[in-house]
Amino acid sequence: MDFFRNFPFISIVFSLFSAVVCSLLPGKAARIWTIAAEAILALLSAGTLLYTVILGESVTYRMGHFGAPWGNEIRFGMLEALTALVFALVLLLSVTGGARYVIRDVPPKKINLYYLLINLLGAALLALVYTNDIFTGYVFLEILTLTSGGILMIREIGRTTLAATRYMILNLLGSGLFLLGIILFYDVTGHLLMPDMHEALLELGKSGEYALPLSVTTGLVCGGLAIKSGLFPFHTWMPDTYGFATPTSSAILSGLVSKGYIFLLIKIMTRVIGLDNPILTVARNILFLFGLLGIVAGSVLAIRQNSVMRMISYSSAAQIGYIYMGIGLGGTAGFAAAIFHLLTHAVTKPLLFLSAASLMEVSGDSPVFHDLQGAAHRNRGAGFLFTVGAMSMIGIPIFAGFTSKLLFSLAAIGHLPFKTFSVLVILAVSTILNTLYFIRTMIRIYTSPEGKKEDRTPFGPQLSCVLSGSVMAAMNVILGLQSQPVLALIERGLALFS
Numbered sequence: 001m002d003f004f005r006n007f008p009f010i011s012i013v014f015s016l017f018s019a020v021v022c023s024l025l026p027g028k029a030a031r032i033w034t035i036a037a038e039a040i041l042a043l044l045s046a047g048t049l050l051y052t053v054i055l056g057e058s059v060t061y062r063m064g065h066f067g068a069p070w071g072n073e074i075r076f077g078m079l080e081a082l083t084a085l086v087f088a089l090v091l092l093l094s095v096t097g098g099a100r101y102v103i104r105d106v107p108p109k110k111i112n113l114y115y116l117l118i119n120l121l122g123a124a125l126l127a128l129v130y131t132n133d134i135f136t137g138y139v140f141l142e143i144l145t146l147t148s149g150g151i152l153m154i155r156e157i158g159r160t161t162l163a164a165t166r167y168m169i170l171n172l173l174g175s176g177l178f179l180l181g182i183i184l185f186y187d188v189t190g191h192l193l194m195p196d197m198h199e200a201l202l203e204l205g206k207s208g209e210y211a212l213p214l215s216v217t218t219g220l221v222c223g224g225l226a227i228k229s230g231l232f233p234f235h236t237w238m239p240d241t242y243g244f245a246t247p248t249s250s251a252i253l254s255g256l257v258s259k260g261y262i263f264l265l266i267k268i269m270t271r272v273i274g275l276d277n278p279i280l281t282v283a284r285n286i287l288f289l290f291g292l293l294g295i296v297a298g299s300v301l302a303i304r305q306n307s308v309m310r311m312i313s314y315s316s317a318a319q320i321g322y323i324y325m326g327i328g329l330g331g332t333a334g335f336a337a338a339i340f341h342l343l344t345h346a347v348t349k350p351l352l353f354l355s356a357a358s359l360m361e362v363s364g365d366s367p368v369f370h371d372l373q374g375a376a377h378r379n380r381g382a383g384f385l386f387t388v389g390a391m392s393m394i395g396i397p398i399f400a401g402f403t404s405k406l407l408f409s410l411a412a413i414g415h416l417p418f419k420t421f422s423v424l425v426i427l428a429v430s431t432i433l434n435t436l437y438f439i440r441t442m443i444r445i446y447t448s449p450e451g452k453k454e455d456r457t458p459f460g461p462q463l464s465c466v467l468s469g470s471v472m473a474a475m476n477v478i479l480g481l482q483s484q485p486v487l488a489l490i491e492r493g494l495a496l497f498s
Contacts (some may be wrong), residue, residue: 019120059077219283222286222287332491351469386441
C-alpha cells in the first residue's frame with residue numbers, strides 16, 4: 001500500500017513526459033496518447049485518494065535525498081487527492097468531448113502542439129495541488145499561465161490573438177505581484193517550504209515583529225492570485241478568452257485553470273499564513289467584498305449579452321465571486337463551501353461550454369441567441385446537457401449548484417450581522433439573476449420559429465461530446481445528491497492542512 005505514496009510524483013512526471021511524447025507524434029496519435037494519459041492520471045489520482053482515506057493523514061514526499069533548501073517535496077492528503085481527481089477527470093472529459101472542435105479550429109500541423117500544451121497544463125495543475133514549496137508553486141503557476149495562453153492563441157483568428165494579449169497582460173501583472181510577495185515572505189522567514197514558513201510566521205506573530213510588512217506581503221500574494229483567477233474587477237479578459245477560444249480550450253480555461261490559482265491561494269492561506277493569523281483578516285475582508293461585487297456584476301453583465309458564449313463567460317466571473325465570498329467568510333465552513341463550489345464549477349462550466357458549442361454547430365456556428373432558436377430540437381443531447389448545467393448554476397435542488405448555495409448560507413450564519421445579511425441577500429439576488437439569463441436561454445433553444453419544423457442532426461458525430469457531457473452531468477448530480485461524503489472529505493482535508 002505504501003507504493004501509493006509515489007502516485008502524486010508519478011502523475012506530475014508522467015504529464016511532463018506525455019508532453020514530450022506529443023511533440024514527436026502526429027496530431028491524431030497525440031490526441032489518442034493525451035486521452036490515454038489523462039485516463040491514467042485519473043486512475044493515479046483515485047489511487048491517491050483511496051490511500052489517503054485509509055491512512056487518515058497527510059503524506060510528505062521528499063524528492064531526492066536532501067531536505068530544504070537543496071531538495072524539494074510535495075505533500076498530499078484527502079483534499080489534494082480529491083481535487084486532483086476532479087481536475088484529471090474534467091481534463092479527460094474536456095479533451096475527449098472537445099476533440100472534434102480541435103480538429104476543426106486548430107491548424108493540422110499544430111494539433112500535436114495543442115496536445116503538448118494540454119499535457120503541460122495538466123502537469124502544472126497537479127503540481128499546484130500537490131506542492132509543499134511556495135516557489136515551486138510559482139514556477140508551475142507560470143507554466144500554467146503560458147500554456148493557457150498557448151491553447152487560446154493556437155486558434156489563429158484575430159480575436160484570439162487580442163484576447164490572449166489581454167489575458168497575458170493581466171495574468172503577468174498577477175504573477176509579478178505574487179512573485180514579489182514570495183520574495184518578501186522569504187526575506188522575512190528565510191524559508192520556502194510551506195510548513196517552515198508557517199512556523200516562522202507563528203514566531204513573528206508572537207513577537208509582533210514585521211506586522212506591517214507581513215500584511216503588505218499577504219496583500220500582494222492574495223491580490224496576485226485574485227487577479228490571475230479573474231476576481232472582479234479583473235475579470236475583463238474572460239468574455240473574449242472563453243468566447244473566441246476553441247470550445248475545448250474554453251472548457252479547460254473556465255473549468256480548471258482559474259481553480260488551480262484559487263486552490264494554491266487556499267493552501268497559502270491555511271498552510272503558510274494560518275487562518276488564525278491577524279494579518280490575514282484584512283485581506284480576507286477585501287476578497288469578501290470584491291467577491292460580492294463580482295457575483296452581482298458578473299450576473300448583470302451576463303443578462304446583457306446577446307451571445308451564449310459571452311453569457312457563460314460573464315457567468316464564470318460571477319461564480320468566481322462565490323468562491324471568494326466563501327474564502328472571505330473564513331473558518332472551516334467558509335473554506336469548505338468555497339472548495340465545494342470550486343469543484344462544482346470545475347464540473348459544470350466545461351459542460352456548459354461544450355454543449356453550447358454543439359448547439360451553435362447546428363445553428364450555423366453562430367453564438368447569437370436569435371440564431372440558436374430551436375437548437376435544442378436540432379441537437380437534443382446538447383440541449384439536455386446545457387439544461388442540466390444551467391439548472392445547477394441557478395441552484396435547482398439535486399444539482400451541485402444548489403448544495404453550494406446552501407453551504408454558503410450555512411457558513412454565513414454566526415458571522416457578524418453585516419456579513420450574514422450581505423451573503424444571504426447576495427445569494428437571493430444572484431439566484432434571481434441566474435434564473436433570468438439561463439431560463440431565457442433555455443426558452444430560446446427549445447422554442448422553434450413559428451411554423452418551422454426542426455431537422456435533427458445525426459447522433460454519430462456528436463457521440464463523444466454527448467458521452468463526455470453525460471459523465472460531467474452525472475458528476476454534478478453526484479455532488480448534489482452525495483454532498484455529505486464529499487463535504488466530509490473536504491473538511492477532513494482542511495484539518496490536515498495545518
